[in-house]
Amino acid sequence: MSIQxxxxxxxxxxxxxxxxxxxxxxxxxxxxxxxxxVQGYDVVSYQQKSGPKMGKSxxxxxxxxxxxxxxxxxxxDAFKASPEKYAPAFGGYCAMGVALNKKLDVxxxxxxxxxxxxYLNLNKQVQKKWLTDIEGNIATANRNWSGIHDVAAATLNxx
Numbered sequence: 001m002s003i004q005x006x007x008x009x010x011x012x013x014x015x016x017x018x019x020x021x022x023x024x025x026x027x028x029x030x031x032x033x034x035x036x037x038v039q040g041y042d043v044v045s046y047q048q049k050s051g052p053k054m055g056k057s058x059x060x061x062x063x064x065x066x067x068x069x070x071x072x073x074x075x076x077d078a079f080k081a082s083p084e085k086y087a088p089a090f091g092g093y094c095a096m097g098v099a100l101n102k103k104l105d106v107x108x109x110x111x112x113x114x115x116x117x118x119y120l121n122l123n124k125q126v127q128k129k130w131l132t133d134i135e136g137n138i139a140t141a142n143r144n145w146s147g148i149h150d151v152a153a154a155t156l157n158x159x
Contacts, residue, residue, distance in 0.1 A: 026150045029066045030092035030105060037066040038120070041108040043086045044075035046118050052108060063087060088118040089138075090145055093153070095119040096130040098141040103153035114138065 031037050042055035055069025059076045062068070063083040070076040079086050090098045097104030106120035110127040113119075114134060121127035130137050148156055 027064060027091055028103065028150060028152050029064060030103070030153070031066050035062075035065065035067050037068050037092050038088060038106075039108050040069045042070045042075055043068055043088060043118060044078050045071055046111060047086065047113060047116070052111065066092070085116065086118065088120050090119075090141060091149065092120060094122040094126065095141055096121055096126050096137060098144055098148070099130070099137045101144050101148060101156070103148065103151075103156050 029037060032039065037043070040055050040057075042053050045051065045053040045055075053071045055071055055075075057069055059070040059073055060067055061070070061076050061080050061083075063079070064087075066087075068076075068079060068087075070079065089095060091103075092106065094102075094104035094106050104122045104126075107123045108120065110121040110124050111118060112121075112127070112131070112134070119130075119138070121130055
């Protein structure tokens with residue numbers, strides 16, 4: 001390999017790394033000041049018979065610049081193998097809020113699994129409204145998300 005080819009290869013690798021980091025950073029996620037998602041709840045546990053459980057910091061994994069806690073190494077490993085299966089929809093923001101073009105925090109106990117996807121809501125009252133038209137609210141939220149996923153919640157909610 002010539003020096004010119006080596007430089008091109010290194011440049012291509014650096015550019016790929018930069019583009020992947022920008023892509024991951026392009027989504028505003030609902031995390032706390034320590035980048036912990038879903039207020040520390042184990043997102044795998046939502047899809048288990050026992051229901052949502054608070055995770056433990058000793059079992060953690062990161063995905064798209066967010067940190068997820070799990071109740072066990074098994075749940076952590078399941079998440080690592082398939083994060084898109086377990087990570088909440090809309091970056092962990094309230095599904096009803098996204099349907100209304102907002103990014104609202106969530107109550108981890110106001111949730112619903114629909115077709116294998118975890119949807120969170122601001123609280124049980126908001127969830128009641130969301131449940132009146134789940135299919136329509138998901139469709140609206142999906143359309144809205146493409147336009148707001150990279151907008152900071154504080155900016156979006158101030159409008």
